[in-house]
Amino acid sequence: MTPSPLKNLALVILLAFALPARAQTGGELHFCLHGEPKTFNPILVDDEASENIRYLTGGVLIRLNRQTQALEPALATSWTISRDRRTITFHLRKGVHFSDGTPFSAEDVAYTMKLLMDPETHSPTGDAFRSGEGNMQVQTPAADLAVITFPAPIAGLERLFDQVAILSAHSPKKEMAVLGPFYVAEYKAGSYILLQKNPNYWKHDAQGHSLPYIDSVRLDIQRNRDIELLRFRRGELQLINRLDAEQFDRLQHENPAVTRNAGTGLDAEELWFNQSPAAPLPPYKKAWFGTKEFRKAISLAINRADLCRLVFAGYAKPAYGPVSPSNHFWFNASLEEPKYDPQAALRLLAQAGFRLENDTLKDRAGNRVEFTIVTNSGNAPREKMATMIQQDLSQVGIKVNVVTLDFPSLIERMTRTFDYEACILGLVNTDLDPNGQMTVWLSSGEDHQWNPSQKTPVSEWEAEIDKLMREQATAPTEEERKAKFDRVQQIVAEQQPFIYLINKDVLVAVSPSVVGASPVVLNPWAFWNAETLRLGPAPELGVQK
């Protein structure tokens, strides 16, 4: 029997379409983690490396789409929340199996939630769910229905499930049986983690192809960012999940095709003055730091545009306040853009009783305005910012000393002895929701850095922030929560307890061989869509040396 010409033509056409598709599936994605993961148990995660593993291996009921910042169904096809925001009902996806073949059901959801909320487990993820006195209840009226009731209302409840990777109640592999796109196949401490494609992963693309496209992910444990960059340049790595501005700038000059700026990130750098009554500072300095006009004048005298341009090579934006403009829903768009106006700063200082004498600013009592900014040693951008602020403030007659301290000494001064005047540090924001910042804004909070752990709020505006933060946490709708948190942002802008300096851009590097990469400002920046990433043909792999 000889094949007909028509059949041959069909075969050629089929091959022509099939080959590129085959070239873009399979393969191994290779990049680095910047630390050893402390655990593979998803409910015990409290470090970035473990969180990355959880993201790649864990199956969650609801997934926060890192690009749209909207919640999407995952293992739960739909969910409803009761009016009192205490009960959430999940309708679960049917026919899903863990990586080891164990079937998934509501029982697994109940098992995971009980483990998560068990005080003996000490789960950092579980802490976000703790509300009021009493126990959480989980009911499983059907295999595909789970009803979870909390003792008190929880604001942004559904969003918290993005962090809860479901464990199997029955699998002998315990937490190593997963529902995410990959599972941990190999781990060599201090060296690498190999993740293999989960053959039972439930998700398919629009054409019905099973996800993920790639076969495996190799995560090398590499703390040294310079070595990571060197390996990326050699083509040994296919992406770098976060670059600093200098590295990014250099790489962009060498090969612009591999650099991606995802936009302004959520993290902020800020300066604040120590307003703690326990601080061993002279009373006149405490009076300066407690004066709103003084803090606002300092804010006006800082040239944030120069900080962005010189310290971050232009890959940063002046910060408006506690919420980055990248946080689409929670950012208060009515806030005024931060200004640089030394003359306005001097006018404000004059209103507060300060006067400029021979280029030296003095207070009412004649004390020269001089203070020391501390920051952590070894952080070059912060040291540069402090040095630039030193020159900016000298233009309004203020003398600033800059001191760098090792991190433990700095924390000791900030939290125990309160022996410092002003400090520059960064606020790492991994959560879009303001509830994640409760300990920063409540006057009783330990992270209320300018004056922590107050028994009662020392000022009216702090009392108002306390009230607004508590109200937003129990408000029935997201819009009401937003209105209250907008007011918090307004008060912070008026009072400047934290003088927000800049929001850094999220900078990543992606090899042209990685198809479908679309970096975002939310962690994990470069590989949030790992399940839909494809690897291009071999000649394109890596970056030119």
Place this chain on the structure above:
Amino acid sequence: MRGRRKLRGICAAILCVVFAAGLFAGTVTSYSYATQFRERSNAPPSAAHLLGTDGLGRDLFARLLYGTRVSLLLAPAAALLSTLIAGIFGGFAGLAGGCSEKLILAAADLSMALPLLFVLLALRALLPLDISPILSVVATFVLLGLLGWPSSLRVVWASTKSFRNSDFLLLARATGCGRLRMIVRHLFPNLRPILFAQFWISIPVFVLTEATLSMLGLGVMEPLPSWGNLLRGLEDISAVSANPWRLAPLILLILVATCFQLVLPVQEETA
């Protein structure tokens, strides 16, 4: 021998020029080490800025000169302090022997066993925050001097001990020479080359220790420059390859450290 002497002469001349440039930095350059020309950041060398500018637009030549002043004036002071401590206690231990000797040597061993860097970090963190950059740099070098004596002490102690049983001291003692006179007239002149050697050796060590502290962000405070904090600009190796003039502080450090080694008279070197 003549070649060696010539080399020493050249090294001494280089050191003199570098010292003088640092000392009269204000005359050599019209720029302040702290002024930021923000529109001219990371500029290459030019007639206006001989070594270009740093990331904040500060003139690197001015910073190098003022940094030289800081590092080269304070390192010898710290070296003198540590050599004095080593000379007094090492000499006493070597002469006295017995319990005093054991106690001093134990203290030296204990100090040597302590990780110097961590002790410096801890002591630096204890300093008040509101001290000026000048005081901070003096404090850093005083700490270096106070903590850098143990190795010199052991050298001085070993030499003194060997002198204790020497014929010339035995003769001096037999002729009724008093203890103080014996130390001043007989022991000290013999210890002098050793003390000089320790002093010269300590200078580059302290310059490098300050550089290490500054690399960790714990040395001289901004905006005051020192060789140490100027060397921090070399952290980014590929930026350096694109701007090779940034190697100037490293070249100067190597040059000065080498000159300090070569300038030692032969007598001190063999000591």
